[in-house]
Amino acid sequence: MRIRKLSIHNFRNLKASSLLGLEDFNFIHGLNGSGKTSVLESIHTLALTRSFRSRKMQTVISFEEDSLTVRGEFFVGEFGCKNKGADVSRETLSSIGVRRSRQDMVLVKLNGEKLASVGELAGVLPVQVINPASFELLEGSPGVRRQYLDWGVFHVKHSGFYELWPRYRKALQQRNSLLRRGNIGASVLAPWDAELASTATLISAARQRHFEQLAVAFDEVYRKLLENSTRFAEDRSDSALGNIPSLSLELYAGWKDAEVVPFAEALKADLSQDIKSGFTRNGPHRADIVLKCGRLRAGEVLSRGQIKTIVCALKLAQSKVLLSQGVPTVFLIDDLAAELDEGRCRAVFLELIDLGVQVFATAVKESDLHNEWCGERSLKRFHVEHGSISPVL
Numbered sequence: 204m205r206i207r208k209l210s211i212h213n214f215r216n217l218k219a220s221s222l223l224g225l226e227d228f229n230f231i232h233g234l235n236g237s238g239k240t241s242v243l244e245s246i247h248t249l250a251l252t253r254s255f256r257s258r259k260m261q262t263v264i265s266f267e268e269d270s271l272t273v274r275g276e277f278f279v280g281e282f283g284c285k286n287k288g289a290d291v292s293r294e295t296l297s298s299i300g301v302r303r304s305r306q307d308m309v310l311v312k313l314n315g316e317k318l319a320s321v322g323e324l325a326g327v328l329p330v331q332v333i334n335p336a337s338f339e340l341l342e343g344s345p346g347v348r349r350q351y352l353d354w355g356v357f358h359v360k361h362s363g364f365y366e367l368w369p370r371y372r373k374a375l376q377q378r379n380s381l382l383r384r385g386n387i388g389a390s391v392l393a394p395w396d397a398e399l400a401s402t403a404t405l406i407s408a409a410r411q412r413h414f415e416q417l418a419v420a421f422d423e424v425y426r427k428l429l430e431n432s433t434r435f436a437e438d439r440s441d442s443a444l445g446n447i448p449s450l451s452l453e454l455y456a457g458w459k460d461a462e463v464v465p466f467a468e469a470l471k472a473d474l475s476q477d478i479k480s481g482f483t484r485n486g487p488h489r490a491d492i493v494l495k496c497g498r499l500r501a502g503e504v505l506s507r508g509q510i511k512t513i514v515c516a517l518k519l520a521q522s523k524v525l526l527s528q529g530v531p532t533v534f535l536i537d538d539l540a541a542e543l544d545e546g547r548c549r550a551v552f553l554e555l556i557d558l559g560v561q562v563f564a565t566a567v568k569e570s571d572l573h574n575e576w577c578g579e580r581s582l583k584r585f586h587v588e589h590g591s592i593s594p595v596l
């Protein structure tokens with residue numbers, strides 16, 4: 204998967220911009236407020252029709268304009284990237300166009316054909332974002348980690364997640380509205396309990412399968428990040444990362460003892476408490492990934508830089524798992540150098556080279572993004588100034 208061309212219209216301060224001849228690594232620099240993050244956001248919008256920064260697309264459309272448009276051409280192939288031995292001749296060129304209006308109209312075209320629903324775009328262009336908000340993966344609510352986990356499960360071919368999750372959500376909403384009404388018995392809930400139990404079992408099994416692969420990949424990627432960060436650190440006495448007690452990653456399915464208690468039984472056991480509470484207290488909608496540092500939650504004891512390193516390892520590991528299943532990811536990395544020292548940035552980029560994915564990375568200063576971070580891979584630089592993007596020749 205490699206985006207080769209991007210055109211952006213009325214996207215925040217990017218009035219009319221084109222990024223041509225995109226390469227494996229694409230470095231974008233410019234002063235604060237120039238429009239760097241907007242470029243990454245526009246790629247995210249191309250992939251998912253929405254921004255990663257703002258829920259309301261009306262705030263993203265340029266002031267005084269009615270709609271925004273993002274168009275992209277990209278190669279789809281076995282591995283997309285040239286240095287991975289991919290047979291470039293087998294790559295096919297695809298295109299996506301997304302238009303969003305102030306009236307909340309969404310128009311999506313895939314290879315020139317208008318899509319009947321936005322859902323049809325799902326999975327066409329998988330993107331991973333690493334930005335200052337990524338801290339939330341460790342420090343935020345379980346919902347953030349569920350979203351991370353489900354992003355991976357969703358992209359696994361034939362996981363069925365895309366169909367199962369809406370069914371589970373619908374049954375949950377119906378059950379909760381009955382519980383809120385009160386004065387109900389088990390028989391009224393029975394149809395929804397049956398639907399919840401059957402979808403929950405499949406959702407949890409798909410999550411568990413992805414998580415097991417993720418945990419193995421995380422161990423490997425995280426260990427390499429630590430080793431390479433220390434190797435690249437200018438001050439070799441920097442042992443901050445080496446001092447972290449070992450990390451453990453666990454999946455909480457959303458109800459107690461899920462390994463031995465089927466969800467149907469947990470629902471029955473919880474019934475009287477659910478009726479009292481007026482909602483379904485346990486289930487896959489409460490799942491979480493628990494990351495511990497020794498016996499403590501990692502997010503509560505580690506430094507910002509250490510947390511960011513773990514977040515990078517989690518995202519890289521997930522892309523590694525997906526790549527092993529033939530699903531390449533595009534990485535959108537916003538201002539990594541602001542959070543991580545050079546040794547750690549270089550270690551992250553070494554992993555990206557290894558993965559063979561396409562990368563878009565931003566920084567305020569051109570010199571914050573180093574040529575050598577890309578190894579032998581192709582690199583293109585862009586400069587953004589007051590919403591105008593030009594290639595650095």
Ligand SMILES: Nc1ncnc2c1ncn2[C@@H]1O[C@H](COP(=O)(O)OP(=O)(O)OP(=O)(O)O)[C@@H](O)[C@H]1O
Pocket residue numbers: 214215216217233234235236237238239240241242261262263264265266567
């Ligand atoms: N809807 C909008 N219409 C026009 N301009 C907008 C809109 N929303 C935000 N902006 C402006 O667009 C500019 C681009 O913001 P962006 O976050 O992309 O900058 P940046 O280069 O990433 O900055 P920083 O280095 O500070 O993170 C900002 O000046 C912002 O004020």
